[in-house]
Amino acid sequence: xxxxxxxxxxxxxxxxxxxxxxxxxxxxxxxxxxxxxxxxxxxxxxxxxxxxxxxxxxxxxxxxxxxxxxxxxxxxxxxxxxxxxxxxxxxxxxxxxxxxxxxxxxxxxxxxxxxxxxxxxxxxxxxxxxxxxxxxxxxxxxxxxxxxxxxxxxxxxxxxxxxxxxxxxxxxxxxxxxxxxxxxxxxxxxxxxxxxxxxxxxxxxxxxxxxxxxxxxxxxxxxxxxxxxxxxxxxxxxxxxxxxxxxxxxxxxxxxxxxxxxxxxxxxxxxxxxxxxxxxxxxxxxxxxxxxxxxxxxxxxxxxxxxxxxxxxxxxxxxxxxxxxxxxxxxxxxxxxxxxxxxxxxxxxxxxxxxxxxxxxxxxxxxxxxxxxxxxxxxxxxxxxxxxx
Numbered sequence: 001x002x003x004x005x006x007x008x009x010x011x012x013x014x015x016x017x018x019x020x021x022x023x024x025x026x027x028x029x030x031x032x033x034x035x036x037x038x039x040x041x042x043x044x045x046x047x048x049x050x051x052x053x054x055x056x057x058x059x060x061x062x063x064x065x066x067x068x069x070x071x072x073x074x075x076x077x078x079x080x081x082x083x084x085x086x087x088x089x090x091x092x093x094x095x096x097x098x099x100x101x102x103x104x105x106x107x108x109x110x111x112x113x114x115x116x117x118x119x120x121x122x123x124x125x126x127x128x129x130x131x132x133x134x135x136x137x138x139x140x141x142x143x144x145x146x147x148x149x150x151x152x153x154x155x156x157x158x159x160x161x162x163x164x165x166x167x168x169x170x171x172x173x174x175x176x177x178x179x180x181x182x183x184x185x186x187x188x189x190x191x192x193x194x195x196x197x198x199x200x201x202x203x204x205x206x207x208x209x210x211x212x213x214x215x216x217x218x219x220x221x222x223x224x225x226x227x228x229x230x231x232x233x234x235x236x237x238x239x240x241x242x243x244x245x246x247x248x249x250x251x252x253x254x255x256x257x258x259x260x261x262x263x264x265x266x267x268x269x270x271x272x273x274x275x276x277x278x279x280x281x282x283x284x285x286x287x288x289x290x291x292x293x294x295x296x297x298x299x300x301x302x303x304x305x306x307x308x309x310x311x312x313x314x315x316x317x318x319x320x321x322x323x324x325x326x327x328x329x330x331x332x333x334x335x336x337x338x339x340x341x342x343x344x345x346x347x348x349x350x351x352x353x354x355x356x357x358x359x360x361x362x363x364x365x366x367x368x369x370x371x372x373x374x375x376x377x378x379x380x381x382x383x384x385x386x387x388x389x
Contacts, residue, residue, distance in 0.1 A: 059166045064177065139310075156168075226242075248287050303316035332367065333365050336364050
């Protein structure tokens with residue numbers, strides 16, 4: 001009798017799970033509830049999904065879900081790692097940590113924990129592994145968000161019911177998830193191969209046990225008035241502006257220029273040489289103007305920086321950010337080192353001495369424009385009228 005009652009269809013209306021729905025919407029929800037119940041979804045889980053307004057996504061969740069079989073204690077015992085390392089790694093990767101006695105983990109979680117053990121045995125530093133987890137977690141989260149948006153835009157149509165959306169997205173998840181994993185693996189391996197090819201580690205660095213430090217040109221490009229724009233237009237329009245800017249930043253980032261990250265309304269680009277980075281910045285300024293986006297301003301600096309997990313740290317990163325703050329709209333502003341290193345590739349004008357936040361003294365800055373370099377005399381020989389206001 002217990003087995004029969006388990007599969008007996010509940011009275012969803014009596015349970016209050018059809019409340020407020022009529023006609024086609026009511027019939028569609030009932031059909032989806034019956035389908036999920038036949039798939040073995042407990043009544044309590046169905047009620048929770050309705051309360052959280054995610055019933056239509058439940059079929060896709062079941063496609064992607066792993067069977068929960070272990071508590072945290074069981075995972076760490078099977079992987080032979082400490083509970084602290086297991087929890088720290090999950091938090092670093094942006095994953096939830098369940099209460100100690102909750103059955104919340106799957107075989108995949110055990111395998112991931114075992115890879116931690118293998119990493120330690122191979123000689124990887126614990127803190128470095130956690131840094132890696134943060135970087136990989138952020139990248140995976142962004143990839144998942146992109147895939148989710150792609151599915152939503154492609155498979156949700158006007159007039160859809162919960163039943164339509166739920167089963168269609170579940171089928172898309174079942175079909176596309178393996179392809180997405182293969183695509184991510186391909187992109188990871190390709191990017192890694194290209195980065196290894198471009199990495200240069202000096203002998204002195206190897207002797208000192210240091211890798212990832214090198215001279216690079218760094219650029220920050222910032223949309224002017226983006227925050228204020230958010231007060232004037234709706235979220236969708238603001239999102240469209242940010243999305244188009246991201247696309248443009250990606251398009252100008254051609255090797256050796258790399259798009260490191262997007263920070264709100266700003267893009268960070270890096271190159272081993274300043275010339276291609278300046279070309280990219282000038283093109284980005286031109287393209288944002290051509291597409292009637294908010295004006296762009298950019299700052300470029302050159303110096304020794306440290307590459308850690310795909311991001312860059314050091315003096316040129318901080319300087320480029322500060323230079324961007326004082327740049328005029330629709331301009332590319334650079335430090336003296338960048339101007340000197342860029343040889344005869346551009347036209348330059350002196351932009352004055354500036355006191356930049358967090359930096360001592362005043363720094364000479366120069367505006368970069370397309371065309372052949374036109375060097376001016378020393379700063380003492382320039383009149384105030386020659387400076388940009």
